[in-house]
Amino acid sequence: MYDVAIIGVGLHPFGRFPGKSAVEMGADAIRLALGDAGADWRDMQFAFGGSYEVDNPDSVVTYLGPTGIPFTNVYNGCATAASSLDMAAKMISLGANDIGLAVGMDKHPARAFSADSVEYALPAWYGETGHFLTTKYFGMKVNRYMHDYGISEQTLARVGAKNFRNGSLNPNAFRRQPLSEEEILESRVLNYPLRQYMFCAPDEGAAAVVLCRADQAHRYTSSPVYLRATAVRTRQLGAFEVHGTWASLPVVDGPTVQASQAAFEIAGLGPDEVDVIQLQDTEAGAEVIHMAETGFCADGEQEQLIAEGQTEIGGRLPINTDGGLMANGEPVGASGLRQIHELTRQLRGQAGERQVPGEPKVGFAQLYGAPGTSGVTIVST
């Protein structure tokens, strides 16, 4: 097994870009990542390309040059980018190749995700009767969680205000307008207790990461970031997940718990050694729940941690320092690579106004989404 280094990251801004295709954004992200790495497209020995809307992300070679490399297209729900990165890392760690990249790109219509429930192994009536909505799942999950562990609506508003505030410091973010807790709590209820300004939105964007064998990283950069662990897990019987007609009882832990535990074990690190964190904040409640599912606190401790400001950029557990999904939106194929872009910038000390103080050395990223899939990545200097 070879160690793997991140030598370059590139990000096409997230937002809405009329007239520009997802594949063009992907090409821009790759060029930025290659430039950051000091590498050439023709050095790349393989690529993985993630997208929901684009059938063939590998068509990006039309703009970059078709070189004949193995280029595998990936879709794995909201964990798509973590899956691309996981497979790219394994190409190197298992010795198949020395250098390659993962890219993600998407261009979603400006509305909630919609699909055919039958394609999710769910009956047609599930969609016909108004069950097939991701947002209502998050409402149901966080409503019960708040009841069980004493989390207040104010805490959800604090998470939202923090993520929009961080987004206002990020020139690549979709929503750069800070929102106060009051504005968030006054926005309309979409799925009780979740309100409009507590949700992220599907949008557009691309991100890319160039990886190589760690023992070759010095050829490209003096500040490599090491990929310490990648882990992807799916739901087990009894988990309470995004789409479902039934669930067995008792409720068991979701895939984020298993992916996080696996990643920490692979990395040989614990949650107390992590300096900067990116979590899947599909909505504000998801960030709160994921804090506990990833192992950074016990269930219920979030109420006090967030009130104390511990999840702010200057806090003990800086979470979603670039504004997370709430401020950046979610181009599904790219979202997780945005997290890696931010962690890499933070660990190199290149995060500008968003820089976590004290020279952060370990970063953690987590994705979660339908139909019950999670991906976790741990990086370090």
Added chain:
Amino acid sequence: VAQVPIAEGLFTWPSDDPRLIGSACEACDLVVFPAQRFCPGCSGDSVTERLLEPRGSLYTWTTQSFPPVAPPYVGDTGKDTFEPYGIGWVQLSDTMMIEARLTESDPDKLEFGMPVELVLIPLTVDDEGNEVLSFAFQPTN
């Protein structure tokens, strides 16, 4: 007006006492909803039809305050006529719960653990003028 179910095999119909139709595994006793051919508990294929309990308790709930995308949704999505609905998870036994629409959508009238019971609700009218029925749970009085 004639009434037809939204899907065959979803609930017993016609019936004065409709029940949701699930399936149970003969090998591991896992009960699932709706009925399916294989058991996700033990991955076996010895499953038989099982009628579910018509009463349960509310595990969790939310409201659907904006119209779902149509299609697939067949209910009213009119800008001025869409009526928000409640949706939740109903525990029907010690070993399983199901997702169901709720007849109540007022957060002040929904409580964790409250008893609820199965009812059929009209969802839309089909091309032949039949009232299309789906299932929901209502608070038990």
